[in-house]
Amino acid sequence: MRKNSQSTENPEGAATWTFAISRNVLIMAVALWLMLTMNIPFWRDVWQGVGGWSNDNSLFLITLPVLVWLWLYLLLSLLAWGRLTKAILGMLLLVSAAASFFMSSYGIVIDYNMLTNVLQTDSAEALDLFSWGMLGWLFTLGVVPALVVSRVRLIARPWARELGFKLASMVLGLACLGGIVMSNYQSYASLLRNHHELRLLLTPSNVAAAVHGYSKRQFATPTPLQLVGADAYQVKPVGGTARPKLTILVVGETARAANFSLNGYTRQTNPELAKEDVISFANASSCGTATAISVPCMFLDVGHDHYKDSMAKNREGLLDVLQHAGVAVLWRDNNSGCKGACDRVPNDDVSHLQIPYLCEGSECHDEVLLSGLQTYLDTLDNDAVVVLHMKGSHGPAYFKRYPPAFEKFTPVCRDNQLDRCSAESIVNAYDNSLTYTDHVLAQTIELLKGNAERFDSAMFYMSDHGESLGENGLYLHGLPYAMAPSEQTHVPMIVWLSAGLQQRSGIQASCLANHRDVAYSHDNLFHSIIGLMDVHTSAYQPERDLFRQCLPQHTASVDNGRQAKGVN
Incomplete structure (x- = not known):
């Protein structure tokens, strides 16, 4: 394919594809990719939830993927703006690929509690999750499409016109989504009412919701420490x-x-x-x-x-x-910390003592607690009360x-x-x-x-x-x-x-x-x-x-x- 060295959205001299597309079209394409490749667990649960081919509402089955595509398009449109569009879409592709791997491989769902658990996992536990299969998955479903997105040449428009196009397309997408829901309201209402887990399976909206929930709690106005048992x-x-x-x-x-x-x-x-x-x-x-x-x-x-x-x-x-x-207290930890339970008492991290017969690499077996x-x-x-926090299983x-x-x-x-x-x-x-x-x-x-x-x-x-x-x-x-x-x-x-x-x-x-x-x-x-x-x-x-x-x-x-x- 021939290349063009000039583009309003790329540094002069950088090679780009000869065709150019608008930001909205790029977002639609990424949303379609996410819907088709990143949501195997979601579609599996949806198919079981609607009864598969036994569902005699063919219009409902046909509109389901369209509705999901529109939902993802609206989500990506809210997140990706202006010159950061390609960077944000690339990041979302990588994050979605990682989330889809763990959901498909381990049967987990993504919510803010899972995100909290991941962010508080120590490095040794995190490394246990990496594998060649995971890297292959990330490369195929995340890295490659992210590279494609980075090479696309976007049509340059004045910011006011670009904003107008974006808002108009979002309004149109929202209207279409609402029309689909209302045309099959009973079927959609029944599906969502009986399968609450679906919102935790749709990537990357589940990741966005998890990040929002986690951030909301992390950046909430600190509250004073609540004293308990001061009369003990x-x-x-x-x-x-x-x-x-x-x-x-x-x-x-x-x-x-x-x-x-x-x-x-x-x-x-x-x-x-x-x-x-x-x-x-x-x-x-x-x-x-x-x-x-x-x-x-x-x-x-x-x-x-x-x-x-x-x-x-x-x-x-x-x-x-x-x-x-007046009871003496000690917390000894061979895990990823006490999660606040020992913040105000003596505590001892024994997970990196490097005792030859108990420790190897970056972690120790639980006898190190003794x-x-x-x-x-x-x-x-x-x-006295001594707490031993195990690495366990x-x-x-x-x-x-x-x-x-x-x-x-x-x-x-x-x-x-x-x-x-x-x-x-x-x-x-x-x-x-x-x-x-x-x-x-x-x-x-x-x-x-x-x-x-x-x-x-x-x-x-x-x-x-x-x-x-x-x-x-x-x-x-x-x-x-x-x-x-x-x-x-x-x-x-x-x-x-x-x-x-x-x-x-x-x-x-x-x-x-x-x-x-x-x-x-x-x-x-x-x-x-x-x-x-x-x-x-x-x-x-x-x-x-x-x-x-x-x-x-x-x-x-x-x-x-x-x-x-x-x-x-």
Whole structure:
């Protein structure tokens, strides 16, 4: 094809195509490309939602792609203006290609919660998501069309005329879109009413909505920190000679309850915990389906129904209340941070310690959380809560989450593009990671047993959310809670109490075991730890304390904490 070296929209001497098109035509072409290539999951769900060929409304089926094309055209027209048109369209093509890859490969949807989860993922976890398949997808569907867009010569018009053409075409597009909807109103209304997930599947409008939602929350006017439990104090046993209480609260990552043998899973994924006197609560659920939501939510007093994203940074949580009461607190992290839960308490990032037998490359296995912990315990002479935030079973590279010695189930999937692995190999790798989590929890209990002369202790383990392993074509996690399958919300919850703590508190493991099938959730965590640590505060809700049902009817205690604080 012959080339022309002159163009009003390109530097003099730059080669451009001989034909020229208007900005509106370019936007229409990009919208058509996005509709045809970037939205396989969307069209699959639409086709199922309308009943496929069994739908006898042929006009409705014909107008569906036209309506989507017009919608995308209007969206791109709102985003792409003036001399930035080609740059913005190129960026949208790249972003849409990335979004479509993850949606097609893992069955995820895009909303602001998913975007938050992505932006708060650490570099090691992010690298696990890259693959040659992803690069090929991005190059074919994103880079190549973006290069084509960059080479197109646009017709130059005076800005007033260009604006007039743009507004007129948008008004015409909007009128056509409205006409299509009204001509088949019942069909479209039924489709959207019964399939709310479609708005989260249409690329790039879902990405634009996610960015808008995330930005709105990030740049919202900061609100003052909400104090919680400022009146907190501890109730001490009569005589004041009891050993300090020590609770290690282990926050799991991406562990689903269905794959824990303690809960009836046919594979032995909990061989070490099975030998301990632990209670596994088999009917526990999470507050969210992603770390960025679940972790702050589980440490707050409000519960799932009243949780808002802004509370993660602007409301005090469990660890703050414990500090108010004089309990020593430490957060140790081998993940991507505490998401606001530990912002005002001592915390320690152990994910980059580079211990030879525990760490490799840019990440460490979860036993690193126990490294040096005894040294910290040796400094304690008061009640304490230590939080261990695990790397757990974070995917898709499950095979990286455990040392080679724990590769019990084989073969394992070693491809981070899970849809290219067999179902068996994915589950094998995932179950191996849970077996390693079992080992870390057992080692935690052994650490507490080794300090039995100094502390009355407990271990409380609960995962932040679950994981999909290919069921119904879904992988990983992060679906909106209302549409998430149980695999992403049904989480393990395990408790171990030392003999000294059971004797001191009157809480018996056998009593807790009788409630192992009761429905619990992250909503119980805050209040259960507060009760277990003998903290009194107006923020405490006794009906949510899972230990309270096993307390003796009468306990002798003295209000030393209130006397010490002087007020409250």
